[in-house]
Amino acid sequence: MLTVYHYLVLSGILxxxxxxxxxxxxxxxVIFMCIELMLNSVNLTxxxxxxxxxxLDGQIFVLFIxxxxxxxxxxxxxxxxxFFRNKESVEVDEFNLLKW
Amino acid sequence: xxxxxxxxxxxxxxxxxxxVVMCKNPVNSGISLVMTFFCLAVFYVMLYAPFMAAVQVxxxxxxxxxxxxxxxxxxxxxPEMLKRFRHGVIGGAIVxxxxxxQVMMFVGRGTVAGVQGDITRQRVLEEGHMQLMGLKLFTExxxxxxxxxxxxxxxxxxxxxxxxxxx
Numbered sequence: 001m002l003t004v005y006h007y008l009v010l011s012g013i014l015x016x017x018x019x020x021x022x023x024x025x026x027x028x029x030v031i032f033m034c035i036e037l038m039l040n041s042v043n044l045t046x047x048x049x050x051x052x053x054x055x056l057d058g059q060i061f062v063l064f065i066x067x068x069x070x071x072x073x074x075x076x077x078x079x080x081x082x083f084f085r086n087k088e089s090v091e092v093d094e095f096n097l098l099k100w
Numbered sequence: 101x102x103x104x105x106x107x108x109x110x111x112x113x114x115x116x117x118x119x120v121v122m123c124k125n126p127v128n129s130g131i132s133l134v135m136t137f138f139c140l141a142v143f144y145v146m147l148y149a150p151f152m153a154a155v156q157v158x159x160x161x162x163x164x165x166x167x168x169x170x171x172x173x174x175x176x177x178x179p180e181m182l183k184r185f186r187h188g189v190i191g192g193a194i195v196x197x198x199x200x201x202q203v204m205m206f207v208g209r210g211t212v213a214g215v216q217g218d219i220t221r222q223r224v225l226e227e228g229h230m231q232l233m234g235l236k237l238f239t240e241x242x243x244x245x246x247x248x249x250x251x252x253x254x255x256x257x258x259x260x261x262x263x264x265x266x267x
Contacts, residue, residue, distance in 0.1 A: 012203030021121035023192030055217030071255030078262035
């Protein structure tokens, strides 16, 4: 019997994978993709709970999360292009313009 | 049967999520991420949320991933160089393990409780998921919906300003 706990455990595993990627990778675009992975695992949690509790509110929040992720993608990738133009790289070790 | 299918798709999702994190080449990571998104869309269908599955495929696998792959190919990034040190792999692994253990503890100990709503699976099948979502979105969640529109507008303007050559 498929229960809500299966989905919660799966999204926990995906969230931990995303955390590991954000903390260990050096390429900013890959870090960005790992953040998308974390957002998606939270979406899975929302939808599974909303489906098992017969309540639609969680799915509405998933729509909002998706639109925020789209806005984040647009702004973040524009930032990376602007950064690449100055430094010829998108490695986070080189991101030290705000250091003093 | 359903459980078997769940385990199969979950295995594909976890493996492709793992290769998002592990692939040296960002293009391979992006393609693995698309695979993960499709697996999540399958789960949304299994959870009686077909509209969310469609949005997942259209918005995430379609729009956002195309944008990311476009930028990767525009910037012509090679594989990540192995430099003097690996970027805190041990620390990252420890933190990720702690996160996972905590999630498992929460899931294992607690029970999912809450007020049962009235949108049963039977009703979703009868009235249509999209209709129910639209009804809720345009009555109860009208203000957040409009704020989301403003947020997207601001994001478009911000991206344009950032990507322009000389501001």
